[in-house]
Amino acid sequence: xxxxxxxxxxxxxxxxxxxxxxxxxxxxxxxxxxxxxxxxxxxxxxxxxxxxxxxxxxxxxxxxxxxxxxxxxxxxxxxxxxxxxxxxxxxxxxxxxxxxxxxxxxxxx
Amino acid sequence: xxxxxxxxxxxxxxxxxxxxxxxxxxxxxxxxxxxxxxxxxxxxxxxxxxxxxxxxxxxxxxxxxxxxxxxxxxxxxxxxxxxxxxxxxxxxxxxxxxxxxxxxxxxxxxxxxxxxxxxxxxxxxxxxxxxxxxxxxxxxxxxxxxxxxxxxxxxxxxxxxxxxxxxxxxxxxxxxxxxxxxxxxxxxxxxxxxxxxxxxxxxxxxxxxxxxxxxxxxxxxxxxxxxxxxxxxxxxxxxxxxxxxx
Numbered sequence: 001x002x003x004x005x006x007x008x009x010x011x012x013x014x015x016x017x018x019x020x021x022x023x024x025x026x027x028x029x030x031x032x033x034x035x036x037x038x039x040x041x042x043x044x045x046x047x048x049x050x051x052x053x054x055x056x057x058x059x060x061x062x063x064x065x066x067x068x069x070x071x072x073x074x075x076x077x078x079x080x081x082x083x084x085x086x087x088x089x090x091x092x093x094x095x096x097x098x099x100x101x102x103x104x105x106x107x108x109x
Numbered sequence: 110x111x112x113x114x115x116x117x118x119x120x121x122x123x124x125x126x127x128x129x130x131x132x133x134x135x136x137x138x139x140x141x142x143x144x145x146x147x148x149x150x151x152x153x154x155x156x157x158x159x160x161x162x163x164x165x166x167x168x169x170x171x172x173x174x175x176x177x178x179x180x181x182x183x184x185x186x187x188x189x190x191x192x193x194x195x196x197x198x199x200x201x202x203x204x205x206x207x208x209x210x211x212x213x214x215x216x217x218x219x220x221x222x223x224x225x226x227x228x229x230x231x232x233x234x235x236x237x238x239x240x241x242x243x244x245x246x247x248x249x250x251x252x253x254x255x256x257x258x259x260x261x262x263x264x265x266x267x268x269x270x271x272x273x274x275x276x277x278x279x280x281x282x283x284x285x286x287x288x289x290x291x292x293x294x295x296x297x298x299x300x301x302x303x304x305x306x307x308x309x310x311x312x313x314x315x316x317x318x319x320x321x322x323x324x325x326x327x328x329x330x331x332x333x334x335x336x337x338x339x340x341x342x343x344x345x346x347x348x349x350x351x352x353x354x355x
Contacts, residue, residue, distance in 0.1 A: 068204035071188060071227070074165075074220040075201065078208040088211050096219070099112060 001034045005102040009095035010043035011056050011073045013066065019098070030105075043095030047082035053093065054083055073097060114226040118254050121187070121225065124232040125159070128255055129289060133263045134273030136242030139294040140164075140263050142324060142339045144239035145173045147261075149331055150343035152195040156234040159190065162200035163251075164241040165220055166210055171202045175329035178206060187227040194331045199228050217246040225254060244277050252284055261289040261346075262312070264303060266296055271303055278310045290315035290349055292342065316345040 008014045016038045023036050043056035058066050061079065069076050073096050077088050122128065131144035141164070148160040162170040174193050182203055183189045190197040201210060201220065212220065230236060238258075241247050251258050260281055264274040274291065281288055290313035293303045297320045307314040321338035334340050 072201065072204050072220050072223050074212055074216045074223070075204045075210065077212055077216065078205040078210045088209075089213075092216075097112075097114075097223075 001030045001103065001105040003035045003037065003102070003104040004031075004100065005037040005039065006098060007039050007041045007101045008098050009041045009073075010058065011069060011076060011092060011095055012097045013058060013070045014098050016040075034105075039101070041095040044093040045076075045080065045082075046091045046093045047085060047087055048089045048091055049087040050082060050085040052082055052084040056080070056095070112222075114222050115254055118222070118225045119256075121228060122230060122236070122255065125230055125236045126234050128236045128238065128258045129261050130238040130240050130248075130251060130258055131261050131263060132240040132248065132277070133242055133270070134244055134275075134277035135264070135270040136167075138242075138263045138265045138270050139318075139339065140242070141169045141173060141239050142334075143261075143263050143292060143294060143318070143342050144237050145170050145331075146334055146337075146339045147342050147346070148196050148235070148237040149194060149335055150340065151235050151237075153335065154343075157197075157232060158195070159197040159199070159230050159233045159236040160193075160239065161224075161228075161236060162198075162202070162239045163221055163224075163247050164239055165201045165212055165217055167241065168200050168202050170239050171198075171200050173328055173334065174198065174331055176200075176202075185229065187229045188224075189229045189231075197230060197233065199224065214246045217241075218250050221247060221250050222254065244280055248277075248280075252286055259287045259289050262291045263294050264291060265294055266298060266300060266303055268302075271306060275306070275310060278307075278312050282311065288312050289346070292345060293317040294339075295320040313349060315349050318342055318345070 008016060019038055044053055045056055046053045065079050081088055082090055131140050133140050148158050152158045160170060162168045176193050180191045182191050190199040262274055262278060264270045291307045292315050296317040304314045319338045323337045324339050327333035327337050
């Protein structure tokens with residue numbers, strides 16, 4: 001495994017240093033020489049009522065709310081509203097959690 | 110893009126011996142009361158029990174248990190449920206408090222997968238899951254992600270409830286999912302209709318729980334709940350376990 005690219009969405013606010021520490025815990029094995037790329041992704045929300053799209057901004061929320069969204073991003077529907085029509089009925093269009101974007105390596109036949 | 114969360118769910122549940130989803134095709138039949146009472150009774154008998162409320166848009170087990178707003182799970186390599194009345198208790202209310210949680214299907218699935226993949230249940234004899242009504246996202250996701258789940262079905266005497274429950278039982282049979290049995294809740298007459306119809310479905314009729322006006326007064330008072338008719342639910346299951354399997 002030569003390179004693993006991980007994306008971290010803004011909504012879940014996973015701290016890259018903590019993720020990097022967790023990845024180190026996997027031990028050597030096939031990850032001995034792996035380069036882990038941790039990239040951030042903005043979180044885009046799209047209102048299902050008026051089609052407005054906007055970007056999630058953690059700084060507009062208090063610490064406890066941001067923490068709740070960190071644990072379960074879907075609870076954003078309890079705290080975040082469409083900036084245009086105030087509806088909580090929005091789609092998390094991108095940047096929800098943590099996902100593997102790309103893996104490079106040699107297949108062991 | 111690969112979602113790694115489903116891979117970890119079986120690891121998170123590895124220390125749990127039995128996983129029982131208290132479920133019904135219809136709402137308002139008393140699932141949450143049955144689930145909570147059953148969990149409390151099992152804990153009282155010395156079992157290690159978890160209670161997981163997955164009725165995300167209408168949670169109520171925290172109200173039945175009287176969980177104070179200040180109680181929170183802790184963070185340790187995931188989320189460790191708070192212990193309430195001897196139960197390892199997990200609910201979305203920890204994260205939303207009294208706020209409404211308007212979630213569509215995909216959001217329900219995502220929240221369920223998230224909680225299943227981060228909750229550290231530890232060693233449990235039973236994990237009781239309080240399901241939302243219906244045979245939608247939560248049922249389908251749990252069937253997909255928790256292979257050894259068993260369903261305990263709750264109905265009332267009303268045909269309005271049982272006709273929907275019938276569809277749920279048929280679906281679970283088609284999916285080859287184990288059904289512990291059917292409980293007839295809030296029974297106010299001596300009719301045998303539900304018992305007979307359940308038999309025709311090929312599911313076990315566990316018995317009935319009488320309508321008990323004291324149940325409402327026991328909300329928020331777990332010890333009182335166990336002294337009501339719903340508190341005797343565990344006896345139906347014990348009786349069924351003793352009977353020879355057909």
